[in-house]
Amino acid sequence: MTSLADIWPPFAFTLTTPRLTLRPILDADIPAAVSAARSGIHEPGKSPFSTPWAELPDDELAPNMARWYWRCRAGFSREDWTLLMGVWQDDEFLGVQDLGARNFAVLRTVNTGSWLKKAAQGRGVGKEMRAAVVCYAFDYLQAEVAESEAAAWNRQSLGVSLGLGYEPNGLARHTWGTKVEEVQKVRLTPESFKRPDWTLHVQGHEGLKSYLGL
Ligand SMILES: CC(C)(COP(=O)(O)OP(=O)(O)OC[C@H]1O[C@@H](n2cnc3c(N)ncnc32)[C@H](O)[C@@H]1OP(=O)(O)O)[C@@H](O)C(=O)NCCC(=O)NCCS
Numbered sequence: 001m002t003s004l005a006d007i008w009p010p011f012a013f014t015l016t017t018p019r020l021t022l023r024p025i026l027d028a029d030i031p032a033a034v035s036a037a038r039s040g041i042h043e044p045g046k047s048p049f050s051t052p053w054a055e056l057p058d059d060e061l062a063p064n065m066a067r068w069y070w071r072c073r074a075g076f077s078r079e080d081w082t083l084l085m086g087v088w089q090d091d092e093f094l095g096v097q098d099l100g101a102r103n104f105a106v107l108r109t110v111n112t113g114s115w116l117k118k119a120a121q122g123r124g125v126g127k128e129m130r131a132a133v134v135c136y137a138f139d140y141l142q143a144e145v146a147e148s149e150a151a152a153w154n155r156q157s158l159g160v161s162l163g164l165g166y167e168p169n170g171l172a173r174h175t176w177g178t179k180v181e182e183v184q185k186v187r188l189t190p191e192s193f194k195r196p197d198w199t200l201h202v203q204g205h206e207g208l209k210s211y212l213g214l
Helices: 027-038 058-074 125-139 155-163 205-211
Strands: 014-016 021-024 080-089 092-102 109-116 145-151 167-176 179-188 201-203
Touching (some): 014 125, 027 080, 092 125, 125 145, 155 179
Parallel strands (some): 109 145
Antiparallel strands (some): 014 021, 021 080, 080 092, 092 109, 145 179
């Protein structure tokens, strides 16, 4: 019988690190993602996201998250893709790590975004999950640059970036909710990447690669 992964190859994709499993969020995983977000991601009133989605009231947060996951899947094309991966430690959903690109075949540049529930922050998980997607991008997709950005005050996110060897790549002013925010852009190449001391395990690479037209 045809499986879901036969229909949409990204569903067969999995990255494994010493502590974590990263895999695309299935509909059955959305309740775990919603519970993790509801348990708290950041201080009230200090959103690390340009769209303050994590501050929505409970009855709006859940459908908004589901719509975002469906939108990323539905909008996934070779020219513009975002792979949203749930981050699991054993059976516990910790957060989301995404990897995406526009016109990757030419630009060979990926971007990333992530969040963890508060209870999972500050113990190296953010660094481990970012290292996983960057290793994959450089070593399997032959990316030449990985970009990211965070509010200039976001020490946790910039700590992950700088710890992995990203270099500052300019300040930008972005719309943040209804306000303006200074955003620090950062940039990593295979040469500047401070590689983890573990080996990434990848499943489903060939299917994803051909789906991406690479
Ligand atoms: C950003 C986030 C994913 C980072 O994950 P994390 O697991 O908390 O971070 P880690 O424990 O892996 O820390 C990584 C590095 O940042 C440093 N760091 C973490 N918190 C820090 C802080 N408050 N101040 C300074 N450095 C900090 C750590 O020392 C570590 O550096 P090192 O490995 O060189 O010692 C997580 O904190 C989070 O979800 N925050 C809220 C949402 C968010 O900000 N998302 C990103 C939006 S751009």
